[in-house]
Amino acid sequence: MNVNRRTLLRATAAGGITAAGMGIGTNPAAAIELDCALSREFFHGDGAFTTRDVTVESFDGTALAATLYVPDADGPHPAVLTTHGWGMSREFLRCTAGMYADNGYVVLAYDSRGYGGSGGEVGVNGPNEVADVSALIDWLADHDDVIADGDDPSLGMDGGSYGGGIQLLAATRDDRIDAIVPRIAWNDFVTAITPNGAIKSGWLTLLVGFGSASSRFTGDIGESIDSNLQDWYAEAMAENAIPEAALEYFQERSPTRSLESLETPTLVISGWKDTLFPPSEAVANYREIDDLGVESRLVIYGGGHNIDELAVTDEQHEYMNRAALDWMDRHVRGAETDVVPPVSLWDDQASRWRTFDDFPGTVERTVVGLEGLGGTTSTIRHRPFWNETASYEIESDGFRLRGTPALSVSIEAHDAPLLCFASLHHAEDPFSTEQIDDQVTGFRLEEPGTHRLDLELEPLLREIPRGDALELRIEASDPFYLDEHGSATVHNDESTLTLPIADGSL
Structure with missing residues (x-):
């Protein structure tokens, strides 16, 4: 032919x-x-x-x-x-x-x-x-x-x-x-x-x-x-x-x-x-x-x-x-x-x-404590008809993220096994929030008790303009995973989010 x-x-x-x-x-x-x-x-x-x-x-x-x-x-x-x-x-x-x-x-x-x-x-x-x-x-x-x-x-x-x-x-x-x-x-x-x-x-x-x-x-x-x-x-x-x-x-x-x-x-x-x-x-x-x-x-x-x-x-x-x-x-x-x-x-x-010339290029890795965003502790929960999400919002003066964020989290599982999920969201206003690139990072808590985890989230390229906000969510359910019913406490005073800031500052 x-x-x-x-x-x-x-x-x-x-x-x-x-x-x-x-x-x-x-x-x-x-x-x-x-x-x-x-x-x-x-x-x-x-x-x-x-x-x-x-x-x-x-x-x-x-x-x-x-x-x-x-x-x-x-x-x-x-x-x-x-x-x-x-x-x-x-x-x-x-x-x-x-x-x-x-x-x-x-x-x-x-x-x-x-x-x-x-x-x-x-x-x-x-x-x-x-x-x-x-x-x-x-x-x-x-x-x-x-x-x-x-x-x-x-x-x-x-x-x-x-x-x-x-x-x-x-x-x-x-x-x-x-x-x-x-x-x-x-x-x-x-x-x-x-x-x-x-x-x-x-x-x-x-x-x-x-x-x-x-x-x-x-x-x-x-x-x-x-x-x-x-x-x-x-x-x-x-x-x-x-x-x-x-x-x-x-x-x-x-x-x-x-x-x-x-x-x-x-x-x-x-x-x-x-x-x-x-x-x-x-x-x-x-x-x-x-x-x-x-x-x-x-x-x-x-x-x-x-x-x-x-x-x-x-x-x-x-x-x-x-x-x-x-x-x-x-x-x-x-x-x-x-x-x-x-x-x-x-x-x-x-x-x-x-x-x-390389990935992520020139960035400043900025560490943000979760306690300053959500108090000493936060609860996440997944029960039939009852969910609680730990949410942490960073108001922006104008910055660009480029690279791989990292979450260092201390989390106490009250039920196990328990699946948890961390994701980043871009909030333009209270009524318009986008999960960045649809990405979520899952992690499994196999036993009850306190777990210390250092997680790399997914790489991203995202500008958060002045007046918008970057939101971190940690929750116990996600529609693309088989969930386990249970709850956990995030010890915010022992947890941090590290962001790759390419332009601007927090």
Whole structure:
């Protein structure tokens, strides 16, 4: 099939983040094509390429379904390997694959093991999925249209969510990958899905249910997806705690366990409003890779696994995808191409990108005692039809937050286990309060008694204008978690909130 597309990239490489991440897509394939058709002319490559479906045999004989995109211009060409988000298929990669093919790359977009047309069992980016990547790289190295030195092709990877995680894992095990662009991926799966021991039960339910049902559209757990997932899910929901075996399983699938061996230039892309793999996961990836001395970049935009992904502007998509293309041109094609600054942060309030040499840049970490905001103690409570929230309001003379706030809290649990949640809110007036980026930091109090916790909240970029207020809330319920009934006392006189102040003062 001959294709001529000069405007392809409204969608991000996650390909179906919105549909997969929130389970709201009604006609995903049509939607992604419409998304491409509505794109402005962000990129101008040769504009012509040919696609054909192929099957690649993996290391264990498993058949992996893929679509090959080959530029019509004379080759050989550098290559990009890309895969999709959890529960999706390569159909959701048309825009991303088209962007690279339109700019002179051979693209192999494949269905991850157990999904779409690929055989095998879904192993949540386990050893088999990592080995699949190496088999696909072998296949590309043997393809006449791909630049290769023996079995080593000129190759990068791009993808989001589940397709972002596999890049970080594969790049630590196969040094033939020249560059990666993991979008809205995780650093530590355990930390992401059970922050401080509090299970994101809403997300867990969606992931297990959607991932199982969409695996070759059968939902036949045990034949198409690791059967342990259903058992662990049932136990987690019954106990409101992740089983130990599941923790070990997901730790193995956490890039942080193996990033010390990474040598691949990495462009990390995340979303401020991502509530599944929040920006703290991306910041951790960026910092760990940067500390290795490996060239890396961090880009945070205004979406992620959240309904707000639907409202991400063309300006943001253009910046991210231009950054991805430049990254590939520099590290895969070998061109002398400028790339984005070390850190690029989307400022939603100002509708513009802000760039820095590091994260969070120059800030003053200001410590605020909770006693001065809420008295000596505060009560939090969650009972049927009766909730109490501890609230602390900081009136603003005009300041900007940039970076990661921290909460040091002394809290006495009267009932246990008890799940608690800390969140920051922007109050413009008594009738208009916004939970910043929809983010909340959960923590579990396992035993009765007094607990001393030092928590990092989610990174943010937010201006609190003069006359507005910043509010910290600590409560014992959240709609996306399984709550435990009970109460606790916050010892405000022993608790502090540390804020990264970039401009202004408290």
